[in-house]
Amino acid sequence: MLLVLLVMVLAAGVALATGGRFGRLSSNSLTGLHWLAAAAIGQLLGSLLGGNAYPVGLIGSAVCIAVFLRLNLRHPGVGLLAVGFFANALVVALNGAMPVSLAALQRAGIGDVTITDPRHELTHAATILPWLGDVVPVALPHAGQAVSPGDVLIAAGAGLLLYTGMGASGRVPTTTAPTWTDLEPCAGTPALLHLSPQATRQLTTRSGDRAGRHSRPPEVNGDERQVSEPEAAADDPA
Numbered sequence: 001m002l003l004v005l006l007v008m009v010l011a012a013g014v015a016l017a018t019g020g021r022f023g024r025l026s027s028n029s030l031t032g033l034h035w036l037a038a039a040a041i042g043q044l045l046g047s048l049l050g051g052n053a054y055p056v057g058l059i060g061s062a063v064c065i066a067v068f069l070r071l072n073l074r075h076p077g078v079g080l081l082a083v084g085f086f087a088n089a090l091v092v093a094l095n096g097a098m099p100v101s102l103a104a105l106q107r108a109g110i111g112d113v114t115i116t117d118p119r120h121e122l123t124h125a126a127t128i129l130p131w132l133g134d135v136v137p138v139a140l141p142h143a144g145q146a147v148s149p150g151d152v153l154i155a156a157g158a159g160l161l162l163y164t165g166m167g168a169s170g171r172v173p174t175t176t177a178p179t180w181t182d183l184e185p186c187a188g189t190p191a192l193l194h195l196s197p198q199a200t201r202q203l204t205t206r207s208g209d210r211a212g213r214h215s216r217p218p219e220v221n222g223d224e225r226q227v228s229e230p231e232a233a234a235d236d237p238a
Contacts, residue, residue: 003138003147004155011159012166020166030075035068054119055096062089076164080157087150091132092119099123099133100146108137108144 012022039061046057062085069082092098098120105113115122123130134146 002140002143002145003151004158007155007159008162011163015163015166015168018168020163020168022166024167025162025165030072032068032071035064035071039064039068051118055092058092059089062086075161077157077160077162080153080160082157084150084153084155084157087132087153088148091129091148091150094128095121095133097121098148099127099130101130101133101135104135104137104146105144108139108146110144110146 012020042057042061042064044057046054046061049057065085066082069078069085072078073082088098097118099122100115100120101123102113120134123133123135127133132148132150134148134151136147136149136152138145138147
């Protein structure tokens with residue numbers, strides 16, 4: 001199940017990049033995990049005993065997995081897992097082993113191959129539903145293989161389940177863009193720009209007017225000193 005592992009690694013990386021965390025997996029609400037344990041034991045016993053015990057163990061494992069999936073269908077990705085496991089179990093039950101396409105192996109970079117694993121067999125004329133067998137080439141460096149459509153669905157479902165379980169938001173966190181208010185001139189702006197005194201007063205006045213719109217206007221006393229035009233002109237060296 002190298003494909004499943006690769007997809008889950010990719011899903012975890014994308015989840016971490018979009019705000020997901022592994023710690024959130026502890027709060028998942030998956031139920032019936034003992035059915036998964038029973039499914040694993042059934043597949044292990046079938047593989048060790050071989051012969052007719054393998055398809056029997058695989059079918060029993062598929063039943064346990066079906067019960068687990070039924071209990072958790074509300075979780076994203078579980079539906080894909082259910083369809084994938086059902087497709088694999090069906091083709092194995094009908095043929096006694098997983099059919100493997102020789103053409104798919106060749107496209108995956110695997111030349112002459114001899115299948116000695118009792119869980120697999122080369123596709124032949126009498127194979128039932130050969131398109132559900134290992135017909136999808138996966139050309140990986142030094143690890144080429146052929147997988148079934150069911151395996152592809154299982155990998156996609158497992159990746160989606162992991163991605164959502166980590167609580168990813170689907171968006172890459174970015175720095176908030178500054179608002180126009182944040183870009184308003186500050187007290188040091190005139191000095192940095194080397195403005196003339198007249199331009200400095202105009203800039204300060206406009207900034208004060210903008211700030212005054214959001215504050216309570218001050219009360220003006222009758223005896224407040226007024227600046228005359230001659231005095232203002234005297235301050236201007238120009």
